[in-house]
Amino acid sequence: MGNEVVDHGRRRFLTAATAVVGGVGVVAAAVPFIKSWEPSARAKAAGAPVTQSLKKIELGQQLIVSWRSLPIFIVNRTKQQLAALPGQDPRLVDPKSDGSSSAQQPKYAQNEARSIKPEWLVMIGICTHLGCVPTYVGEMKPEPFDPNWQGGYYCPCHHSRYDMAGRVYKDVPAPKNMVIPPYHYVDDMTVQIGVNPKEAS
Numbered sequence: 001m002g003n004e005v006v007d008h009g010r011r012r013f014l015t016a017a018t019a020v021v022g023g024v025g026v027v028a029a030a031v032p033f034i035k036s037w038e039p040s041a042r043a044k045a046a047g048a049p050v051t052q053s054l055k056k057i058e059l060g061q062q063l064i065v066s067w068r069s070l071p072i073f074i075v076n077r078t079k080q081q082l083a084a085l086p087g088q089d090p091r092l093v094d095p096k097s098d099g100s101s102s103a104q105q106p107k108y109a110q111n112e113a114r115s116i117k118p119e120w121l122v123m124i125g126i127c128t129h130l131g132c133v134p135t136y137v138g139e140m141k142p143e144p145f146d147p148n149w150q151g152g153y154y155c156p157c158h159h160s161r162y163d164m165a166g167r168v169y170k171d172v173p174a175p176k177n178m179v180i181p182p183y184h185y186v187d188d189m190t191v192q193i194g195v196n197p198k199e200a201s
């Protein structure tokens with residue numbers, strides 16, 4: 001009876017020792033896998049949020065920064081450009097961005113200006129037709145492609161047009177408004193692209 005107990009104890013010990021050795025082996029073997037699952041520093045940097053000061057972007061100007069290899073248009077919209085937005089509604093495919101374009105922006109940017117602060121547009125500058133980068137044509141004056149142009153974007157590839165909030169006009173090949181990425185304000189004049197505002201997350 002006594003031997004049984006001792007044997008039993010030894011067996012348990014041996015089992016435990018084996019388990020520990022096995023455990024170490026397993027951990028050692030697992031390290032290369034874990035390493036390969038971790039994104040490389042470069043991949044991390046490519047997907048990381050981008051912080052951008054707005055200080056040097058003058059009224060009516062556009063700055064393009066790169067986030068996840070995508071061009072991000074940041075525009076300091078003028079009062080006139082903003083004032084022209086509501087008047088465009090009848091000419092647009094989805095002016096309220098609540099139909100075919102309801103997934104094209106976060107909820108906090110689902111408004112007339114498609115932004116957190118009306119004056120600052122932050123948008124992925126990719127045409128929703130076949131992915132060209134539309135040209136910023138900010139001036140409100142007759143253009144060859146629109147005699148009543150109120151500022152916005154013109155895609156040189158197949159002539160799609162968008163207004164100053166990236167909302168697509170009717171009768172062009174692009175089906176949807178351009179995409180607004182997640183972003184928030186770090187302070188009054190600094191945005192971070194790739195991260196939602198705290199209250200939205």
Ligand code: FES
Binds near residue numbers: 158173174
């Ligand atoms: S890619 Fe812009 S209109 Fe075709």
